[in-house]
Amino acid sequence: MSAAVIAIIGRMTRWGPDARGRLMKSALELYAKRGYDQTTVAEIAERAGLTERTFFRHFADKKEVLFAGSNDLRDLLVRGVAGAPSSAAPIEAVAAGLLAASAVFNEERRDYSMRRQSVIAANAELRERELIKLAALASAIADTLRRRGVSDPAASLTAEAGIAVFRVAFDRWVAAHNELGWSELVRGSLAELKALVAS
Amino acid sequence: MSAAVIAIIGRMTRWGPDARGRLMKSALELYAKRGYDQTTVAEIAERAGLTERTFFRHFADKKEVLFAGSNDLRDLLVRGVAGAPSSAAPIEAVAAGLLAASAVFNEERRDYSMRRQSVIAANAELRERELIKLAALASAIADTLRRRGVSDPAASLTAEAGIAVFRVAFDRWVAAHNELGWSELVRGSLAELKALVAS
Structure with missing residues (x-):
């Protein structure tokens, strides 16, 4: 595992007593x-025992x-796709990307993700932001496939199919x-x- | 073809001298x-020879x-999916839905769609709105599959795969x-x- 990947995993699983983690935790609690x-930024900062100014340094x-x-x-997904063996078919490379997220989608993260998901589901603006995030993931995966020599439309089709798998796996992962x-x-x-598309 | 489908096709292919069609045409010309x-609503209405009030009656x-x-x-996609033979596999029903759009995605529409697409590509807010539209299509298709007795996650996976096909087909359709x-x-x-996922 590269130092860059270790740094990403560190950032994504760090729920410690640092300002960033405390602000994320306080925000989610108040939103829920x-x-x-x-909820206002002032309230989030107050709950975290920090100032608004500190909030805006992080977010x-x-x-x-x-x-x-x-x-x-x-970055984690992209590195997973890019790092798949050069002999891997596009869908296998995408699968390697999705599996790379298991380094951060662990039990501790799951609890946070479940609460985050219910906050997002309750708000149209947040649902839209989540859609944009997923579209950005699909587009980053498609670009990575192109760099692996996959042409279009195969690159975008495989990336979109990968994001369909991501969404469904994620919904199941955060299910009660x-x-x-x-x-x-x-x-x-x-x-x-595979079974559905082949039929 | 049912009267409802004929009405949908009528609405979607009507670029005649009516107020709605003239406003759509003027808006697209100004945006491009x-x-x-x-571009302001006042300018769109003026170009169409109509008032702002008329604009807001339509949009x-x-x-x-x-x-x-x-x-x-x-509605056209949903009716296509719902109307597929009951023996059709989920992916075949979704394909029937996508093919139903051929009633409106004709040569005349293509010219409009190409210009619309380049306006949307140039603006982040419009790109987001387009993503939301596609997510709504996926969700409507998944609901229709559920009404056909398809359980989850098969319904959402097949619908998402269908929208991946829709996006790629649409991008190719409007390509120069x-x-x-x-x-x-x-x-x-x-x-x-099918070939990509099977590999």
Whole structure:
């Protein structure tokens, strides 16, 4: 595992007593309790025992607290796709990318992700932001496939199919009674997509 | 073909001298010439020889002029999926839905769609609105599959795969030198997805 990947995993799984982690935790708690629209940056900072100024050193606005890990997730997926053996078919490279996220989609993260998901589901603006994030992931994966020599439309089709698998695996992962890990869910969803598309 | 489908096709292919069609045409011309942000509703109405009041009778705002056909397209896809033989596999039902759009994605529409696409590509807000439209299409298709008795995650996976095919077929359809029709592009993209996912 490269130093860059270790740094990404560190950032995405660090829920310690640092300012950034405390602000993320406080924001999510307030959004879940009072609603996203009813929560102010001042309240988030206060709950975290910090100032608004510190909040804005870490996040552009109260929406971005919920999407702070997006670029790291994208980098992790992209590195997974790029690092697949050169003999791997496009869909196998995409699967390698999705599986790379298992380094951060662990049990501790799952609890955070479940709460984050219910906040997002309750707010149209946040649902839109989440769609944009997923589209950006698809586009980054397609670009990585192109750099691997995959032409279009194969690159975009495979990337879009990969994001379909990602969405479904993610929805199952954060579902209330799920006991499966991220890798199992990705493999299961991918196998199901293969069966569905082949019929 | 049911009366409802004929009505949808009528609405989506009517570029005649009526107020709605003239406003859509004027809006697109101004967006292409001056940019979306630089165009006002007053200018669109004036170019169409109509009043702002008339504009707002037809469209909520200047963004919605570009998305006026979204519900009709969704209804057309949904009816196509719902109307597939009950013996059809989920992916075949989705393909029937995508192919149903060939009733409106004709040569005349293509010219409009090409110009619309370049306006959307140039503006982040419009690109986001387009993503939301595509997500709504995926969700409507998944619901229709569920009503056909398809369980989850198969319903959402197949719908997402269908939208991946839709996107790629649409991008190819509006590409500068494309000479293929909508149905050929849908069939080609679906065959390609099958080959890519199977590998």
